[in-house]
Structures are given as C-alpha cells and as structure tokens.
Amino acid sequence: MINNISLIAANELRRLFKSPLAWVILAVVQFLIAIFFYLLLSQYMQPSAAASGLTDVVVSGMYQISGVVMLLVSPLLTMRLITEERRLGTIKLLISSPISITELVLGKYVGITIFYCLMLFMISLMPASLMIGTQLDLGQIASALIGVLLLMSAFASIGLFISSLTSSPAIAAISTFGVLFLLWIINIAGTNASEGMAEVFAYMSLLKHYSSLLTGVFNSTDVLFYIIVSVFFIILSIWRLDAERTYG
Amino acid sequence: MESEILISVQQLSRFYGQQKAIENVSFDVHRGEILGFLGPNGAGKSTTMQIICGVLAANHGSVTIAGYDIHETPRLAKKHIGFLPEQPPLYNDLTVNEYLNYAAKLRGINKDGLTEAINLSKERCGLENVGSRLIENLSKGYKQRVGIAQAIIHSPSVIILDEPTSGLDPIQIREIRELMRELSSDHSVILSTHILSEIQSLCDRVLIINQGHIVLDQSLDQLENSSDKPDSIEIGLRNPPALESLLGIEGVASVESINDDTLRINFSPESNMIAAIVEKAVSDNWGLFKLNPGDTSLEATFMRLTHGDNEQLEKDESAA
Numbered sequence: 001m002i003n004n005i006s007l008i009a010a011n012e013l014r015r016l017f018k019s020p021l022a023w024v025i026l027a028v029v030q031f032l033i034a035i036f037f038y039l040l041l042s043q044y045m046q047p048s049a050a051a052s053g054l055t056d057v058v059v060s061g062m063y064q065i066s067g068v069v070m071l072l073v074s075p076l077l078t079m080r081l082i083t084e085e086r087r088l089g090t091i092k093l094l095i096s097s098p099i100s101i102t103e104l105v106l107g108k109y110v111g112i113t114i115f116y117c118l119m120l121f122m123i124s125l126m127p128a129s130l131m132i133g134t135q136l137d138l139g140q141i142a143s144a145l146i147g148v149l150l151l152m153s154a155f156a157s158i159g160l161f162i163s164s165l166t167s168s169p170a171i172a173a174i175s176t177f178g179v180l181f182l183l184w185i186i187n188i189a190g191t192n193a194s195e196g197m198a199e200v201f202a203y204m205s206l207l208k209h210y211s212s213l214l215t216g217v218f219n220s221t222d223v224l225f226y227i228i229v230s231v232f233f234i235i236l237s238i239w240r241l242d243a244e245r246t247y248g
Numbered sequence: 249m250e251s252e253i254l255i256s257v258q259q260l261s262r263f264y265g266q267q268k269a270i271e272n273v274s275f276d277v278h279r280g281e282i283l284g285f286l287g288p289n290g291a292g293k294s295t296t297m298q299i300i301c302g303v304l305a306a307n308h309g310s311v312t313i314a315g316y317d318i319h320e321t322p323r324l325a326k327k328h329i330g331f332l333p334e335q336p337p338l339y340n341d342l343t344v345n346e347y348l349n350y351a352a353k354l355r356g357i358n359k360d361g362l363t364e365a366i367n368l369s370k371e372r373c374g375l376e377n378v379g380s381r382l383i384e385n386l387s388k389g390y391k392q393r394v395g396i397a398q399a400i401i402h403s404p405s406v407i408i409l410d411e412p413t414s415g416l417d418p419i420q421i422r423e424i425r426e427l428m429r430e431l432s433s434d435h436s437v438i439l440s441t442h443i444l445s446e447i448q449s450l451c452d453r454v455l456i457i458n459q460g461h462i463v464l465d466q467s468l469d470q471l472e473n474s475s476d477k478p479d480s481i482e483i484g485l486r487n488p489p490a491l492e493s494l495l496g497i498e499g500v501a502s503v504e505s506i507n508d509d510t511l512r513i514n515f516s517p518e519s520n521m522i523a524a525i526v527e528k529a530v531s532d533n534w535g536l537f538k539l540n541p542g543d544t545s546l547e548a549t550f551m552r553l554t555h556g557d558n559e560q561l562e563k564d565e566s567a568a
Contacts, residue, residue, distance in 0.1 A: 007353050018341040093337035093398065096301040097354040098326040127288040 004099045008107025009114065012081075016115055024071050030122055036065045037126045052122030055137040059127045060214045063144045066123055067151055067210055070116075071184060074152070075176035077115065078159025079169040081108050082241070086167040095245070105237045109153075109160055109230075116152040120145070140216035149241070150226035154206060156181060157233035164237045254405050254436040255300065255329075260309035264294055269295040270460040273309070277436045282428065284451035285440035288554050292460045293440040294334055300438070301331040312323050314405050327356055330404035334411055336395025340384035344375055344394055347383060348401060349509070355402035356434050365401055372427055373397040388415040396424065400431065407431060408552045409439040409482075412444060425450050431562065444547050454546065460523075463553045471546060480514045482506065486535025497524050510538070 016022040028074060040061045086092040094104055124145065130136060158179055164170040170236040187205035191198060202208055206229075255277040264270045271291040277283050287293050298304040300311050302318045302325070310319040316325035339347055348366045357365050370376055373393040378386060383394060392415050399407060412428075413421045428437055428450060441447060447468070449453055454471060456464040464471075486509060494503050494513065499521035501514045515521040522539075529536040 004354075007350070012352050014346070015341055016338060086340065088336040088337065089333055090337040091341060092298070092301075092303050092331065092333045093351065094354065095303045096326060096329055096331040097351075098356050099324045099354060100323065246305065246307075 004103040005107040005110055008094075008099070008104060009111035012108055012111030012217065013114060016077075016111075021076065022100065025076065027118060029069055029073060029119060032069055033062060033066055034124050034126060037062050049180060051173060053137065054130065054134060055140050056215075058130070059136065060144055060216075060244055062123075063214055064129060064211070066148055067119075067207075070119075070148075070152055070155060071180050072160055072177075074155040074180065078112060078176060079163055079173035080154060081112065081160050082164040082237075083167050083169045083172050087169075093211040101241045102238050105160070105164075105241065107233055109156060112156045112160070113153050114157060117149070120148055122151070137216070143216045143218050144214045146218075146223070147163075147210050150213075150223060152208050154226045154229045154233075157230040157237075158183075161233040161237045161240065164240045188212050209243060251280055253277070254279050254314050257296075257300065258310045258312075260296065260306050260311065261298060262292075262304065262306050268298075268460050270457070271459075273462055274458070275455060275462065275465055277406075277438060279436055280432060281433065281453060282432045282437045282451045284454045285286070285438055285457065286350060286444070286454060286458040286550060287440075291457045291554070293457060294410055296457070297335070297410050297440065298439065300328055300406075301332070303333075304394055316466035317389075327402075328405045330355075330399035330402065330407045332395045332399040332409045332412055336391055337398070338383050338391060338394060341382065343368070343380050343382055344386075345379045347394065348397060351398040352401045353443075355404075357402055360520060365403075369392050369397045369401040372400065372430075374423060389417060389420050392416055393420070393424075396427075405435055407435050407437045409437070412439055413441065421446075424481040428513070444550060448546055456550060458554045463551065468546075471549065474524070476504055480512055480541075482510060482512050482538070482540040483525065483536065484528075484538030485509045485529065486537060487533065489532065489534060494525075497521060497528060499524070 006119075010026065037058070040058045042218075044057045083092070085094065095101070127136065159172070159176045162179065164178045166172050166175075183204065183206045185205070185207070187202040187208055189201060209225045212219055213222055253276045254273050254302055257273060257275050260273040261271045273292070275283075279440055285297070295304065299306045300313070300318070300568060301429070302311075302322055305319070311325075313325040314328040316328070318325045339350075342350070347365065348369065349362065352365050370379060373396050375393055375397055378390060380469075383391065386394065392412070396409065396412055399409065408430075413424055417422060425446070428439070431437060439451075451468055453467045454464065455462060488505075488511065491503050491505070494500060494511070499515045501516060502513075503510050506512055513521075513525070526536065526539070528534070
C-alpha cells in the first residue's frame with residue numbers, strides 16, 4: 001500500500017519537474033511573494049507601524065498573501081493530475097496494474113502535496129532570513145505554516161477531484177479556480193443574508209479558518225475543517241474513478 | 249485440450265448507457281494458446297479486452313484470470329495481466345528506461361529483479377539502443393514496441409494486446425510475430441487485429457465478434473478444413489478465351505470476369521484444376537501472367553459472418 005502510493009507520488013513529482021511548468025510556477029511565485037515581502041518589510045520600517053510586532057506584520061502578512069497566490073496557481077498544478085493520464089491513455093496502464101484506485105488517488109495527492117511543501121519551504125526562506133538580525137515569534141510562524149499547508153492540501157484535493165471529472169486540463173483548471181475562489185469569498189456573499197445564514201456562509205469559507213491560524217490562534221476546529229475538506233474530496237475522487245469503470 | 253485454463257470469460261455483458269457493447273460473451277483461453285480476436289470496427293473487441301483487464305467493469309458476467317476473479321480479487325488477478333491498449337499508454341516526457349522502470353514497479357517487480365526484467369523486455373522488443381531517449385522523440389513503431397515491452401515486462405501469464413502491430417513496418421511485424429510465438433509457449437495471448445493474415449500465421453484459435461456477439465469460436469485448423477465454400481483463384485490472361493471453354497475444364501464450378509484480363513474461378517478443392525488450367529493456358533497460348541489464390545477460407549468466413557459491415561473491414565493484405 002505505502003509502496004504503491006510512494007511509487008505514484010514519486011512518478012508524479014518526477015514528471016512535474018520534467019515539464020517547465022513546475023519550474024516556472026516556482027519562480028513566479030517566489031518572485032511575486034518576494035515583492036510583497038519587501039513591501040511589508042518597508043512598511044514595518046516606517047515609524048508609525050512600530051507598535052505591532054515584526055512577526056505579525058511581515059511574516060503573517062506574507063503568508064496571507066501566499067494563500068492568495070496559491071489560489072491562483074494551484075489550479076494550474078492540479079489540472080493535469082488525472083486529465084493527462086486520461087489523455088495519454090496511461091490511466092489504462094494504472095488501472096490494469098495491481099494497484100487499487102485508492103492508492104492511485106492517494107499517490108497523486110501525496111505527490112502534489114510534496115510539491116506544495118517544497119514551494120512553501122522556498123517561500124519560508126524569506127522570513128527565516130530575518131532571524132539573522134532579530135527574534136521572531138516561532139510559535140506564531142509554526143501556526144501560520146500549518147495554516148498555509150492545510151489550505152494548500154485542501155486546494156490540492158479539490159483540484160484533484162475536479163481533474164478526475166474531465167479529460168481536458170483547461171476545463172479542469174478554470175473550474176478549479178472558480179470553485180476555490182467561490183469558497184474563498186463565500187463569507188462576503190453571505191454578509192447580506194440573514195444572521196444565521198451569514199454564519200453558515202462564513203463558516204464554509206476557506207479564508208476564515210485560515211486567518212485565525214495566521215494570527216497564531218491554533219483552534220482544532222480550524223485544523224479539522226481543512227482535514228475534512230481534503231478527505232471529502234479525496235473520497236469523491238476515488239468514487240468518481242471507480243464509477244468510471246462501470247458507467248464510463 | 250487438457251492444459252490449464254488461464255482466462256475464463258463467462259457471459260459477459262456491457263452497456264454504454266442504452267447502447268449494448270457486448271452481450272453474453274463467453275470463452276476460455278488455455279495456457280500456451282494464442283487467441284486471435286477479429287471483428288469489424290465497433291464490434292466490441294476493445295470493450296471485451298478492457299473488461300478482461302479490469303479497466304472497465306462488466307454489467308453482467310465474470311472474468312477469471314489464472315484462477316482469480318478480476319472483480320473479487322483484482323490485485324491478485326491483475327498481477328498476471330499484461331495489457332497493451334489500442335493507444336500505447338506512454339508518458340511522452342519520460343525516457344524509455346524511466347518508463348519501463350515505472351511500469352515494472354507498478355506491476356510489483358521488486359528491486360532485485362528490476363534491472364533484469366527491464367533488460368530482458370528491452371531485448372525482446374528490440375529497444376536496446378533507445379533506452380535513454382525520450383519517448384516523445386521515438387517513431388510510431390518504436391512507441392508501439394515500448395508499449396509491448398511494458399505489457400510483457402513482468403512475464404505475465406496472460407498477455408492482452410489490442411492491435412499490437414499497427415504502425416509497424418513489415419520487418420518489425422515479423423519480429424513481433426516471432427516474439428509472440430516465443431511468448432505463447434508458457435503464456436496465454438489474446439490479440440486483436442484487422443489483418444486476417446496475421447491471425448492465420450500466428451493464432452491457434454480465432455474468435456469473431458460482431459455487434460457484441462461471438463459469431464465464431466473455432467481453432468484455425470478446424471476452420472481451414474471445414475470451409476463450406478469452394479476455393480477460388482484469380483488468374484490474369486492476356487488473351488482470355490471464351491468463358492465456356494474454361495467451364496469445360498474438370499473441377500471448375502463457375503467463372504466470373506473481374507476486368508478485361510482478370511478472371512475469378514471458383515472450383516471444388518479436391519480437383520486438380522489449377523494444373524489443368526495452367527497446362528491449357530500454355531498449350532492454347534492464353535498469355536497467362538498472374539495466378540493468385542483468392543479469398544482464403546478465413547476471409548470468406550469473416551465476410552459471411554459479419555455481412556453488412558464489410559465496408560469497414562480493412563482489406564486483407566494476404567489477398568494481394
């Protein structure tokens with residue numbers, strides 16, 4: 001089981017890095033976030049901002065922006081997960097091999113999540129560089145890191161599910177983007193609804209659970225929220241691929 | 249045959265929505281047997297093959313591979329399957345070595361046997377010199393060979409090939425046929441093809457499927473002997489005589505002219521008609537320049553069984 005999952009995950013990663021896409025995405029994300037990091041840092045250097053802590057302003061601010069950037073690039077990374085196997089016909093190789101669909105889906109998910117961890121590591125080098133000259137609130141950084149990671153794994157599982165629905169990467173990408181964006185802003189959509197509904201909408205928002213983790217509040221319901229979202233979409237992907245053998 | 253049954257297909261049916269793809273398909277394949285799968289386009293060949301490999305699920309019926317049910321115990325059953333779909337399942341951005349390495353691990357070959365398995369399957373498919381090339385840059389024939397290499401890499405007891413020789417040149421086709429004969433000694437092979445001569449030169453048994461039903465399941469020997477149609481030849485004559493004089497030769501059943509100088513002669517197989525015709529052609533100066541065997545009995549059978557769909561049949565090269 002573990003063997004097969006890691007085999008598929010490793011192949012996914014190898015093929016990601018064979019295409020220029022992964023490299024370009026890493027570079028562009030790094031570049032954009034570096035600009036924001038610089039802006040936040042110079043904002044902190046202004047005398048007026050000195051009241052709040054460095055970690056609060058720069059580190060949390062940067063991870064907040066990272067979430068938005070990930071929302072934009074994540075669909076591009078997840079769009080080919082299943083669609084491409086289908087287009088190349090390699091899905092038949094996978095399914096006629098002695099591996100289960102659960103292993104296949106988990107392998108894909110683990111592969112893309114490892115890529116996200118790598119991206120996160122690259123980004124985190126920037127705030128880490130601050131530690132040369134000053135002290136940071138490591139607890140808050142850890143909480144923020146967990147937040148971003150959970151957010152990205154939720155993105156990955158939603159993207160994975162949507163790519164299992166179609167054989168066209170472009171359709172997968174745009175639909176994933178739509179769904180992620182909707183889940184991001186759904187709390188705004190709910191502001192005009194009745195009080196009870198507004199709360200429900202706000203609760204469904206991927207953003208809300210994320211921001212409390214950024215400020216260093218480690219609430220287990222927030223963590224659970226992302227885990228449930230991930231597990232839910234992974235199970236849907238497994239069902240979807242399984243059903244395809246019968247109805248496809 | 250007393251040898252072990254490796255593939256057992258029982259009353260398989262499969263629908264795509266309302267449309268019936270195959271219905272009540274049953275057959276067995278023994279160890280060491282090559283089964284040729286024949287049928288017009290859309291007859292259900294690929295569907296049947298994909299169900300046997302577990303890529304598609306059947307609506308009714310069961311498939312047993314080497315004693316394991318593909319639905320109940322997929323992992324055990326699939327260990328014994330090597331499958332080449334119609335479109336070879338290749339990752340264009342990997343090299344041949346990387347790809348075969350991945351395919352071998354997917355099929356559960358452990359580290360110790362890995363290099364050996366990859367080298368053997370590369371050698372068998374003639375891929376020794378392209379190991380480090382990207383699959384994307386290979387020609388169609390080589391891609392097809394990589395596809396075959398991945399299907400046999402784990403020496404499965406059951407090898408299922410959907411049109412394995414498409415896109416290959418005649419020399420490669422001969423090599424692949426040699427390979428399949430070699431493999432069939434201790435494996436079962438199912439292959440589908442459009443090319444009738446391929447079935448004749450390679451298969452022990454032929455299965456013709458039409459509109460989702462098996463219309464013929466016979467060993468090739470049986471088929472060759474049981475042909476109920478008289479055989480025919482095509483002759484080309486520069487100075488053709490009147491048709492009546494041909495009918496006078498012993499054994500000739502009927503004569504039809506195909507064009508100005510080519511005739512088709514149907515005759516009863518027992519007679520010594522060909523020799524008689526040649527003798528007469530020389531003595532009467534007919535200008536004989538061509539003598540071809542006509543439809544083989546397999547082709548005739550195929551045409552008869554799939555009547556109505558024959559415009560889709562790719563013309564058999566053996567008739568040429």
